[in-house]
Amino acid sequence: MPHQLEDLLERIERRDEEAFRILYDETKKGVYAMIAAIVSDRSTIEDLMQDTYMKMLAKLDTYERGRNFSAWLFQIAKNLAFDHVRKNVKTTVVDPIEDGNVFNRPKDAYDHPDDPSFEEMLSCLDPVEREIVGLRSVAQTPFKDIAITLDKPLGTVLWLYQRALKKIKKHLEGRE
Amino acid sequence: MKKNDLEQQIRAKAIQAMPDVYDRIPFATAPIGVLETKPKRFSPAWRTLASAMIALVFTAVTAIVVLSNENPSVYALETDAETIGYQVLSGAMFLQNEEVIDADPLAYTLLDSETSLFEENIDLFAETFAVLETLIGAKDDLAFRLSESDDPAFAQMIQIEVSTLDGETIAYQIYLNQTLRRRIASLQGEIRFLEDRYEFRYVRLSGSEKSRLTIENGMDTLVVTHQSSESSEMNFRYQWIQSGSPYRAVQLRLTKIEGVLSAELATQAGDQNLTIRMERAMMSGMPTLRSHYRFGNGAEVESGDVDVVAEFDPIQDRVVYRMNGQVQRGNQSEPVQTDQVRPGKGNMMPGHGPR
Numbered sequence: 001m002p003h004q005l006e007d008l009l010e011r012i013e014r015r016d017e018e019a020f021r022i023l024y025d026e027t028k029k030g031v032y033a034m035i036a037a038i039v040s041d042r043s044t045i046e047d048l049m050q051d052t053y054m055k056m057l058a059k060l061d062t063y064e065r066g067r068n069f070s071a072w073l074f075q076i077a078k079n080l081a082f083d084h085v086r087k088n089v090k091t092t093v094v095d096p097i098e099d100g101n102v103f104n105r106p107k108d109a110y111d112h113p114d115d116p117s118f119e120e121m122l123s124c125l126d127p128v129e130r131e132i133v134g135l136r137s138v139a140q141t142p143f144k145d146i147a148i149t150l151d152k153p154l155g156t157v158l159w160l161y162q163r164a165l166k167k168i169k170k171h172l173e174g175r176e
Numbered sequence: 177m178k179k180n181d182l183e184q185q186i187r188a189k190a191i192q193a194m195p196d197v198y199d200r201i202p203f204a205t206a207p208i209g210v211l212e213t214k215p216k217r218f219s220p221a222w223r224t225l226a227s228a229m230i231a232l233v234f235t236a237v238t239a240i241v242v243l244s245n246e247n248p249s250v251y252a253l254e255t256d257a258e259t260i261g262y263q264v265l266s267g268a269m270f271l272q273n274e275e276v277i278d279a280d281p282l283a284y285t286l287l288d289s290e291t292s293l294f295e296e297n298i299d300l301f302a303e304t305f306a307v308l309e310t311l312i313g314a315k316d317d318l319a320f321r322l323s324e325s326d327d328p329a330f331a332q333m334i335q336i337e338v339s340t341l342d343g344e345t346i347a348y349q350i351y352l353n354q355t356l357r358r359r360i361a362s363l364q365g366e367i368r369f370l371e372d373r374y375e376f377r378y379v380r381l382s383g384s385e386k387s388r389l390t391i392e393n394g395m396d397t398l399v400v401t402h403q404s405s406e407s408s409e410m411n412f413r414y415q416w417i418q419s420g421s422p423y424r425a426v427q428l429r430l431t432k433i434e435g436v437l438s439a440e441l442a443t444q445a446g447d448q449n450l451t452i453r454m455e456r457a458m459m460s461g462m463p464t465l466r467s468h469y470r471f472g473n474g475a476e477v478e479s480g481d482v483d484v485v486a487e488f489d490p491i492q493d494r495v496v497y498r499m500n501g502q503v504q505r506g507n508q509s510e511p512v513q514t515d516q517v518r519p520g521k522g523n524m525m526p527g528h529g530p531r
Contacts, residue, residue: 020203032194049197054206061209118189137183138190169182
């Protein structure tokens, strides 16, 4: 995180909104990627992103300084998304075939070979691969942080990422 | 489709779909937890006692490790402070940057690929260059200074200054204590950069391994062994360990020619091997990282010469690292060129380098 994390957190504690805005801007891609890997409905993603930041603020006292903040925040997002899935299995499990209108995109967007949506690109991946691709490609999270977030060995994360990219590439080539 | 293009496409589509919920967060009224105060590592009384003990130990053993002198004129790094400091710094950098070139590219098969090894793994090469650019160069690019510690928990410190291609100077501090047990001298300490601290242990050995350094960042461990070196070169092996098991390794050979330190990174798996040689030089008046790599896969070979320069782009208001080169595969030779803005880290350590 380019800005000094501790400085930002201390300012947030003093209700400095500018500091919160910076933190939000620097972490929103990762939070989104983590939630979108688990949940597909756009309004649910919005709710969960909001919930993630609210919970982050409320739980700031449990964050241990010096630990990896992004991994901690993404874990909050992941837990909230899984909690939501457990409570609402039928409506939120990612299934692009069943739910062709994810992210409120027009359904025919999937039929256009040159314009696959983000969800369409990730539709060939399993949940863990979706999380890794989301965090890496979207949020540009370091592999080490992804490994911490997902509690997987670094080598496994690297391997899964390479494999996922190949699957996406093959999937996109197959739909052309 | 190239890997980079695919990643960019995924990123663009995701950002296109990403909602902005900032206005939905009632920051002004949201409950905020109070930050924990990080506990001090040592109580004042312990600190005083430790300082006194350290001073005694230091007085007794300082000549054994740091001031020992091994034919200093012939090696790439000349003093103990340089040799030890270099291993700690490079170990921390390699540990910090898991994307430094490793065995991953060796999964690449020349026959099956549309693009070159370099293009397929351009991110890995870029990050490898970013790490190594500050670990090589002339004396002015890489300076080590041993002094008394300004932290009473440690007896000594090594101040390190490195320079990036765009001329920025970055400083690191290594804090250390020395101990002597059963005639074996060892060091314990930590390297600091901003809020990050990596702890290390160093022990000098005899035989084919001259020393072993273990450095940790909590999750991962890296072991750096200084192997028996010949005349004007030094060889280090870096082995990553997770849950007690080694999972990858690279070999680094340092040579010094006319006062300039250059590096060769090598890794091997079965019939496949990759070496990248890097050195800093002035090219057309610009500081340049020159590299030559060779990838062998059985009888097939790909090689390339790639130069990296850092230029300030006034439009982006950022430093852009530009890679230009030529890749040779079989009888075919093709140019490669890429511009990229580094992800805000310069030499890939957190919070440092060009933004």
